[in-house]
Amino acid sequence: MIRSLILQTSVKLLTPLMVLFSIFLLLRGHDESGGGFIGGLVAAGAFALYAAAYGSALSRKTLRVSPLELMSVGVGLALLSGLLPLLFGEPILTGLWAYFTLGGEDMKVGSVLLFDIGVYLLVVGMVLTVIYELDLFGLGLFPREEGGQVPEEYQDVLR
Amino acid sequence: MGILAVVFAGFILAAFTPWITRSLGRLSGWMYALVPTGIVAYLATYTAAVQDGGAVSASFDWVAVEAFTVSLSFYLDGLSLFFALLISGVGALIYIYAGAYLEGHHHLGRFFSYLSMFMASMIGMVLADNLLTFYIFFEGTSFASFMLIGFNHYSSESRRSAWQALLVTKAGGLALLVGFVLMYMVTGTYQISEIIQQGALIQQSEFYVAIVILVLAGAFTKSAQFPFYFWLPNAMKAPTPVSAYLHSATMVKAGIYVMARLHPALSGTDFWVIVVTSFGALTMLLSAWLALQYTDMKGVLAYTTVMALGLLTMLLGIGSEIALKACMLFVLVHALYKATLFMITGAVDHGIHVRDITKLSGLRHKMPITAAAAGLAALSMAGIPPFFGFIGKEVVYEAALNGGVAETAIAGISVLANIALVAGAGLLALKPFWGSPSEAAEHAHQASAGLWFGPVVLAAFCVLLGLFPGWFGDPFLGPAVGAVMGEPTSLYLVLWHGFTIELLLSAITVASGVALYFATPAMRNHAIGRGFERAFGSGLDRGYDRVIDGILGLAKWQTRLLQNGVLRYYMATILGFTVLLVGGTFLRHELGGFAIDFSDLQIYDAAIALLIVSGAISIIFLRSRLAAVVSLGISGIGIALVYLTFGAPDLAMTQFLVETLTVILFALVLIELPNLKESVSNGGRIRDALIAVGVGAVITGLMLVALQYPFDSSMANFYAVNTYTEAEGRNIVNTILVDFRAIDTLGEIVVLMIAGFGIYTLLSYQSAGSEGEGNSEGPEGKVDQPRRETLADAPASADQPAAAPASGDANGADIAESVDKPDT
Numbered sequence: 001m002i003r004s005l006i007l008q009t010s011v012k013l014l015t016p017l018m019v020l021f022s023i024f025l026l027l028r029g030h031d032e033s034g035g036g037f038i039g040g041l042v043a044a045g046a047f048a049l050y051a052a053a054y055g056s057a058l059s060r061k062t063l064r065v066s067p068l069e070l071m072s073v074g075v076g077l078a079l080l081s082g083l084l085p086l087l088f089g090e091p092i093l094t095g096l097w098a099y100f101t102l103g104g105e106d107m108k109v110g111s112v113l114l115f116d117i118g119v120y121l122l123v124v125g126m127v128l129t130v131i132y133e134l135d136l137f138g139l140g141l142f143p144r145e146e147g148g149q150v151p152e153e154y155q156d157v158l159r
Numbered sequence: 160m161g162i163l164a165v166v167f168a169g170f171i172l173a174a175f176t177p178w179i180t181r182s183l184g185r186l187s188g189w190m191y192a193l194v195p196t197g198i199v200a201y202l203a204t205y206t207a208a209v210q211d212g213g214a215v216s217a218s219f220d221w222v223a224v225e226a227f228t229v230s231l232s233f234y235l236d237g238l239s240l241f242f243a244l245l246i247s248g249v250g251a252l253i254y255i256y257a258g259a260y261l262e263g264h265h266h267l268g269r270f271f272s273y274l275s276m277f278m279a280s281m282i283g284m285v286l287a288d289n290l291l292t293f294y295i296f297f298e299g300t301s302f303a304s305f306m307l308i309g310f311n312h313y314s315s316e317s318r319r320s321a322w323q324a325l326l327v328t329k330a331g332g333l334a335l336l337v338g339f340v341l342m343y344m345v346t347g348t349y350q351i352s353e354i355i356q357q358g359a360l361i362q363q364s365e366f367y368v369a370i371v372i373l374v375l376a377g378a379f380t381k382s383a384q385f386p387f388y389f390w391l392p393n394a395m396k397a398p399t400p401v402s403a404y405l406h407s408a409t410m411v412k413a414g415i416y417v418m419a420r421l422h423p424a425l426s427g428t429d430f431w432v433i434v435v436t437s438f439g440a441l442t443m444l445l446s447a448w449l450a451l452q453y454t455d456m457k458g459v460l461a462y463t464t465v466m467a468l469g470l471l472t473m474l475l476g477i478g479s480e481i482a483l484k485a486c487m488l489f490v491l492v493h494a495l496y497k498a499t500l501f502m503i504t505g506a507v508d509h510g511i512h513v514r515d516i517t518k519l520s521g522l523r524h525k526m527p528i529t530a531a532a533a534g535l536a537a538l539s540m541a542g543i544p545p546f547f548g549f550i551g552k553e554v555v556y557e558a559a560l561n562g563g564v565a566e567t568a569i570a571g572i573s574v575l576a577n578i579a580l581v582a583g584a585g586l587l588a589l590k591p592f593w594g595s596p597s598e599a600a601e602h603a604h605q606a607s608a609g610l611w612f613g614p615v616v617l618a619a620f621c622v623l624l625g626l627f628p629g630w631f632g633d634p635f636l637g638p639a640v641g642a643v644m645g646e647p648t649s650l651y652l653v654l655w656h657g658f659t660i661e662l663l664l665s666a667i668t669v670a671s672g673v674a675l676y677f678a679t680p681a682m683r684n685h686a687i688g689r690g691f692e693r694a695f696g697s698g699l700d701r702g703y704d705r706v707i708d709g710i711l712g713l714a715k716w717q718t719r720l721l722q723n724g725v726l727r728y729y730m731a732t733i734l735g736f737t738v739l740l741v742g743g744t745f746l747r748h749e750l751g752g753f754a755i756d757f758s759d760l761q762i763y764d765a766a767i768a769l770l771i772v773s774g775a776i777s778i779i780f781l782r783s784r785l786a787a788v789v790s791l792g793i794s795g796i797g798i799a800l801v802y803l804t805f806g807a808p809d810l811a812m813t814q815f816l817v818e819t820l821t822v823i824l825f826a827l828v829l830i831e832l833p834n835l836k837e838s839v840s841n842g843g844r845i846r847d848a849l850i851a852v853g854v855g856a857v858i859t860g861l862m863l864v865a866l867q868y869p870f871d872s873s874m875a876n877f878y879a880v881n882t883y884t885e886a887e888g889r890n891i892v893n894t895i896l897v898d899f900r901a902i903d904t905l906g907e908i909v910v911l912m913i914a915g916f917g918i919y920t921l922l923s924y925q926s927a928g929s930e931g932e933g934n935s936e937g938p939e940g941k942v943d944q945p946r947r948e949t950l951a952d953a954p955a956s957a958d959q960p961a962a963a964p965a966s967g968d969a970n971g972a973d974i975a976e977s978v979d980k981p982d983t
Contacts, residue, residue, distance in 0.1 A: 030888035033808040035896065041816035048823060068919060071912045078905055086219070093901040097887050110887055112897040115904075119897075122908045126915040127820060133922040134828065141827040 003143045004053070011053040015062075018046035026120050027113075036116035040123025047124075048131050055142040056135040059128075067132060070125030078118030081111045162217045162233045165198050165243075166286060169279025173272045180268035188258015188609060191271060195251040195278065202235075202243055209237045209638045212647035216288055216352065234288030234352050237638025241487065242285040242416055244635065249408040249498050250278045252613035256502050257400035259609025260509055270310060274404070277303035281409050285416055290339040290349040297335065297381075297413060301328045304410050308397040320396040323703060327380050327390045335377025335417070341366045342424075355423040355645060362428055371425055374417065375434065382414025382468045385442040389699040392461035399505025402457060403613075406464050407497035412490060415471045419486070423645030426478045436564055439473030440572050442466075445695050447579035451679050452692040456504040456514045456587060460497070462696075463540075463583045466576055467493040470555065473569070477562035480640070484650050485551070485558035487639045491631065492539065492551035495624070499536035499617040500587050503529055506606040506614070507591060513599045516586055517680075521596030525603035530592040532614040537588030539621035541581040541672060542665060545654055547624040549665070552577060554652075556661040574664055581672020582679055589676070628652035731850055738853040745860060755863065763804065771797035784829040792822040809892040 022042035029035030051059035085094040096111040135141045172194055180187045208215050218232035235243075257274060261267050280299030287293035302325075309321030343349050345364045346357050354361070361367060378384075383391040391411065395402055405411065418425075418435070425431055443466050450462035467489065474486035506529050507522065508514050523530035539548035555577075559570040605611075624631055632652035641647040656662065675682075682688045721732065774793035781787045795818035802811035878891045878899070886894035896904050 029890060029893045030897070031890055033812060033890065035809065035890070035893040037896070038809065038812050038816060041813065041820065045816065045820060048820065052823070052827075068916065071915050075908055075912050078908060082901065082905060089219070093898075093905070095886055095898045108887060112886070112888075112901070115897045115901060116893070119904065119908055122912060126911050129915045129919050131824065133919055134824070136922065 007053045011049055015046045015050045018049070019043055022046065022120075026116060029116055030110075030112065036119030037123055039116075040120040041127070043120070044124045044127035044131075047128055051131060051135070051142045053143070056132050059142075060132055063128065067125040067128040070121045071129065072125075074118045074121030074123075074125060076118070077121065078115050081114035081118065084111050084114075161201060162215075162235065162286060163219065163231075165201060166233065166279060166283040168194055168198060169275045169277075169282065173275035173279065176271035176275060177268035180271055185258065185262055187267070187271065188255045191258070191275070192251040192254040194275075195247040195254065198247040198282065199244055199251065202240060202247070205235055205240055206634050209235065209240050209642075210634070212236075212638070212641050214352070214642075218288070229291050229349070230289045231292055232288040232350065233286040235286060236352075236642045237635070237640070238416075238419060238642035239285045241490075241635050241639035242412070243282050245491065245494055246278065246281045246285065246409050249404065249494060249617075252498070252502075252616060253400055253404040255609050256403065256505070256613040257398075259607050260400050260505055261398060262607075262609075266310070270307075270398070273303055273306040273310070274401075277307060277405070277410070281413070284413060288351050290342065290351060290354070293351065294332070294336050294339060297377075297417075298329070298332055300410050300413055301325060301332060301381075304328075304394075304401075304405050307401040307405065308394045310398055310401065311396070314396070317396045320390075320393040324390045324394045326707070327387055327703075331377040331380025331387070331414075334373045338370050338373030338377065341370045341373065345370070351420060355421065358424040358427070358645070361424050367428070368430060371428075371431055371434070374421060374425065375438075378414035378417045379438065379472075380414070381417070382411050382472065383442075383465050384414075384438050384469065384472055385445060386699055386702075388442060388446060388465045388468075389696075389703055391465055392458055392696070393700065395455075395457040395461050399457070399501060399508060402460070403498050403501030403505065406461065407501055408494040411464065411468055412471075412494075415468065415475070415486075415490065418472065418475045419643045422475060422478070422483075422643045426475070432476055432478060432564055435476030436473050436569070437476075439469045439471070439476050440569065442469030443473060443576045444469070444572050447576035447583070449692060449696050450583045451579055451586070451675070452683055452688055452696065454516045454683070456507070456516060456591070457501075459516070459583055459586055460501055460504060463580060464493075464497060466580060467497065470573070470576065474555070474558055475643075477558060477564050477569070479558065479562050479564075480644060480648060481554070482558040482562050483643045484636070484640050484648075485554040487636050487643065488554050488632075488650075488652070489551050491624075491636065492548050495617050495621050496536040496539040496548060499532055499614045499621070500540070502610070502614045502617075503533045503536070504587070506610040507603070509610060510604060510606055511599050511602050516590050518599050519591035519597055520594035520600060521592070522600045522603050523592040524596060525600060526592075526605050528611045528615065529606060532611065532618040533588040533592055535618035535621050536614070537584040539618075539625070540587075541584040541669065542577065543669065545622075545625045547621050547628070549625060550628055550652055550654060552665060552668070553656055553661045556664045560660065570664070574668055577668045578671040578675055581669055582675040585673070585676035586679065625654060628654060727847075731847070734850050734854050738850065738857050741861060742853065742857045745857070745864075767797050767800045767804070770794075770800070785826055788822055788825040788829060791825075792818050795821070807892070809890065 022039040024039075025034035025042060026036055026039035027034075029039065047059050047063055050062060082093040085096055086092060088096065090096070093115075097108050098110070099106065099108045101107065131141075172191065176187075176191070179190075183190050205215060214234060214236035216232065216234045218230045254271070254274070257270065258267075261270055264270065277300060280296045280303055284293055284296035284300060287296055305321050305325040308324050309317050311317040312321075339349070342354055342361065345361050345366055346354050348354060361370065364370075380387045391406060394406065397405070426435075446462045446465035446469060450459045450466065453459050453462065471486050471489060471493075474482045474489070504514060506526070507519070510526070513519060535546070539546035542548045542552035555573060556570065559573045560566055562569060629652060632650050636652075637648060637650040640650055722729065771794045774790050774795075774797060777790045778787050781790060795814065799811045799814035799818065802808075802814060878895060881899075882891045882894045883889055886898040888894040888898070
């Protein structure tokens with residue numbers, strides 16, 4: 001695949017914006033359109049785009065954590081939010097809510113947010129696992145360094 | 160809450176041991192032992208509460224949907240208290256022992272994690288008051304023991320043994336679950352404490368025989384009864400602390416516990432008595448004599464354990480008061496001496512890496528403390544007065560003689576089995592430790608404190624409880640027997656019964672056992688002895704292999720039939736069946752007659768429809784894969800637009816994102832592939848066209864017919880009304896996902912995670928395998944190299960002492976064939 005200067009330049013701006021937007025979608029999800037699933041897809045899209053511009057090795061490096069870990073942590077968080085109510089004598093997966101005032105605004109936060117964050121992380125991890133692993137599979141989907149080599153300093157992120 | 164803490168302490172500990180072990184180092188075993196010790200101390204405070212049939216219960220709902228509640232409920236009566244104390248008490252000593260045995264092992268933290276999981280599952284199981292809670296913990300013990308048996312996972316034999324134990328006990332576990340559901344259907348409750356009050360109802364129901372068979376299938380596989388006992392000797396591949404714990408005090412007793420727990424509900428009928436007693440007696444007799452055919456100390460221990468389980472099962476089958484007393488008493492007797500002997504075997508193995516009895520003698524000079532503990536435990540095992548085992552054997556004989564069930568036969572079988580047990584005790588404690596030191600024994604040295612502490616404590620109990628049987632008998636065993644019987648009773652144990660017929664049988668047993676001990680080497684090498692071992696020892700193991708091969712063959716056959724690897728056929732199968740089934744239903748119910756009404760068609764609806772249809776149609780004619788994918792994406796986007804026009808922005812957004820990602824992924828993959836070729840014959844094209852048209856027609860018809868019926872909006876109204884008040888959110892889709900139907904979402908994301916890991920594993924193996932096949936021009940070949948190395952060059956595990964005693968002599972070969980059967 002050929003490197004594109006236009007794509008690379010715009011991706012530098014787009015990826016952080018998309019990640020921010022995905023978090024925005026995640027947080028507003030309970031009341032407005034959005035949620036963990038959609039947010040996760042947007043975030044995964046951001047890193048997929050980054051991979052398309054710079055190669056999956058760099059995208060992986062930018063993500064910092066392994067997508068497999070994201071999946072595990074995601075399911076773990078969802079499970080945790082499901083088990084939390086047990087401590088309060090409620091059946092599992094009951095939504096727990098806390099109300100407080102911040103800067104004059106009435107706010108609330110619930111255990112379902114933790115659940116949604118879990119969904120978000122799982123979706124990101126799942127999509128990126130597929131994308132990164134398909135690339136390693138030998139299809140050469142994404143651009144690479146000259147001569148097809150991943151730069152020395154990124155070798156370690158490829159396990 | 161106290162009981163919850165008791166149950167979950169082990170699970171919480173399991174989550175942290177990998178980290179704690181690193182910082183505690185060699186002290187970790189001693190530190191972890193504080194947890195089960197604390198549990199023992201806490202549970203002991205309930206001793207008074209369970210006297211005279213008393214019980215304590217605690218309940219927490221963990222699934223509460225209307226009309227279906229699964230309670231995390233616990234019930235502490237004499238039986239569960241006795242087992243819980245045994246599990247946590249022996250557990251504490253095992254932690255100490257394991258810390259010393261596996262000292263310096265690079266996965267020690269992981270080991271403690273599995274061990275804690277196992278202990279917690281066992282405690283949860285014996286305390287459970289709800290059949291489903293019970294089942295979950297029951298399966299938890301299977302899982303944890305799978306991890307423990309396969310702890311040396313670099314060894315293919317360990318992996319095979321772990322699989323075998325898991326498959327056998329899980330198969331039984333599933334039967335048990337069905338039995339539980341049937342019991343629920345009969346009694347209308349899952350609460351064990353209520354079910355055992357309704358024995359008459361269950362025994363009169365039409366499901367009684369099915370319930371007994373299913374429950375016994377679970378109990379017999381778990382507690383290694385004939386013909387399932389082959390997994391237990393193979394499970395000796397586990398590190399010795401595991402064998403000592405799982406196969407003395409705990410896991411194999413789980414099946415005994417099931418039978419004892421449900422005894423008030425299921426026992427008493429002829430069917431129960433005949434089946435349970437005869438299987439128990441057969442198992443006892445076969446395994447006691449099989450034990451003498453082995454020269455691996457763990458092999459002998461394994462089969463004598465099976466013998467003990469057979470005896471316990473037989474006693475539960477007889478079911479008279481004295482038999483149940485003997486049963487509970489023997490549980491304790493056996494746990495004490497067997498855990499001791501296992502730990503001693505491990506200490507010997509740890510020191511000189513030899514477990515072959517024929518190569519060991521005279522160890523007492525180098526390992527005096529270990530030898531002393533071994534001697535005490537073996538005397539208890541052989542039933543010599545004044546040891547605890549003597550009392551146990553006396554009561555067992557009393558039960559056999561007064562059981563009211565085929566008394567002469569049962570007593571005869573018991574004596575025959577116990578004769579072999581006496582000889583087995585000699586093999587385990589006399590042969591290795593006495594006589595002149597063998598070559599191997601020259602290298603021995605006294606084991607560290609952690610390795611002898613547990614055996615010494617338990618051996619001391621073997622003596623003390625023999626001298627003062629009232630200590631345990633009155634407060635713990637009496638209430639336990641009462642719980643099994645379903646009515647309070649008391650148990651007064653005395654060492655000396657006077658000159659009774661039981662004493663005579665004991666004397667005969669010991670005398671014959673000593674004679675048999677000296678005849679053992681000759682019998683072991685005799686053709687009859689070997690034939691016996693081949694038939695009932697390794698033979699059953701080979702039978703297991705045949706069954707597994709058969710199942711795998713069936714699986715391969717049906718996979719080849721249904722999933723031949725060509726995506727086109729998968730699609731054809733799935734869609735073709737959809738057409739047949741849905742279309743067939745249409746015809747059968749004559750669901751015809753619908754009107755198509757275009758009156759409220761908007762111009763944008765038509766435009767979207769056109770978009771979807773044109774996207775779909777153009778795929779048929781496109782030769783470029785890339786163009787086909789984009790065209791498919793256009794259809795997808797059109798569907799997203801439909802969602803948008805009907806006011807479902809969340810669905811539309813998800814659809815947009817999924818479509819975009821799919822098109823990108825497809826495009827990235829397909830760019831590597833050649834253009835579509837005329838690879839399909841004309842006949843194939845016609846078939847594909849028929850399926851496509853069929854699917855279109857059936858689905859369209861389904862939609863149109865569905866629209867003929869009035870729309871039931873009660874669900875929609877429910878969510879619209881409750882979404883803010885119940886779930887604190889205004890986005891209905893999201894409140895459904897994370898609150899109203901969160902358990903569905905949880906299930907879905909777990910499935911996604913499993914799929915993700917599956918994809919990862921498949922692609923990792925593929926890319927490791929593709930190395931050097933020409934398509935590794937890029938870096939992937941080099942990148943993947945380390946993965947392959949981790950698989951191939953795995954370091955040998957530290958805990959592999961003398962897995963197979965040096966072969967060459969006939970006895971070694973025997974073991975290699977049976978106990979250390981290599982992976983086939």
